[in-house]
């Protein structure tokens with residue numbers, strides 16, 4: 001793939017007041033920022049000032065953080081995205097919605113409406129969700145197994161894209177599968193970009209396969225350059241084998257940023273953001289990510305190889321295999337103690353963190369992009385709005401100077417910006 005044709009993609013992943021568990025303690029947020037539309041539109045306007053590609057909301061229908069420790073997503077994402085759409089002109093709008101806990105017609109209508117009203121700036125992040133709290137909200141005793149979730153995801157994506165196509169063609173969908181029976185057309189008018197592109201998040205073999213065959217972007221959680229390159233090649237190979245142009249699926253790992261004008265300043269900010277967070281917070285998260293009881297994780301010792309070797313049964317392991325593989329890879333490669341691993345993961349979250357100067361952040365972005373470990377990143381600033389402000393003011397100019405990032409928006413729709421083609425008429429109709 002020629003690197004001159006590749007465009008660096010930078011989305012901002014908006015995790016309420018920031019990914020750092022202590023982000024809520026900073027002075028520029030107030031107690032209700034996480035449910036304040038002004039907070040979200042302000043973030044979007046900063047992102048647009050930095051000509052970022054898109055505003056990206058994670059979501060799951062249930063609590064996934066302990067709300068006693070950290071404010072967590074409370075408003076339904078399409079409501080936030082509708083407000084952001086009216087406050088911006090160019091910024092893409094990526095909404096996450098679960099294929100396990102939604103109805104495809106309802107979702108197709110919601111996302112195409114948003115796409116129509118925003119002038120073709122929307123993408124759907126397809127997730128299958130592993131949170132037990134979400135399952136309990138929908139009458140399941142436990143989260144349905146991974147095979148079931150991905151089979152349903154496949155059918156779900158087929159119905160949604162077929163319905164979006166019906167909005168353009170007027171030709172009714174006729175879908176009958178293990179999961180859905182849908183006959184009809186969508187009443188929403190077609191959007192300026194035809195239909196929203198698809199992003200996918202979930203790194204198990206089934207998740208990567210779904211992404212390679214159907215998605216235009218992958219939200220991944222790779223922690224080392226080598227693992228990033230392997231994942232990148234794998235998904236592009238799946239796309240190629242499915243007859244697609246591998247450039248049409250962008251690989252976008254998460255990247256946590258904690259920025260200071262010197263490295264010491266960044267470390268001090270990082271420490272400050274940890275002050276009010278219970279020590280057990282990251283430890284708990286790590287135990288869930290690995291599927292290993294907390295009692296077996298000694299802070300001062302490396303994780304025993306027997307625990308790293310894998311969930312005993314991947315079919316029933318409830319967490320994300322993608323996150324688990326990334327964390328295990330890092331722990332093995334660097335022989336880290338649990339305490340060092342937690343530090344490296346900035347609290348056990350599973351995404352790569354750079355704690356450093358704007359130059360160091362730009363270096364990481366450039367190195368991963370040039371090594372074909374990433375086509376871009378889903379940026380996760382430690383805290384909003386300050387962490388994003390600094391990124392836009394200090395890192396974006398460096399990336400522009402290096403010829404890696406746009407100076408202004410050139411394309412109107414998100415599909416044009418990502419340079420991904422619209423499916424042919426008929427491709428999805430009887431999915």
Ligand SMILES: Cc1cc2nc3c(=O)[nH]c(=O)nc-3n(C[C@H](O)[C@H](O)[C@H](O)COP(=O)(O)O)c2cc1C
Pocket residue numbers: 057058059060061096098126127128129130131146201202203204205206207208219220221254319320321322323
């Ligand atoms: C980087 C990343 C981000 C994710 N974001 C979400 C999310 O916002 N909401 C959600 O319900 N699930 C999310 N998931 C979970 C996946 O959809 C999936 O349910 C889970 O990862 C299990 O799949 P896996 O074993 O294929 O990784 C995310 C997974 C990854 C790897």
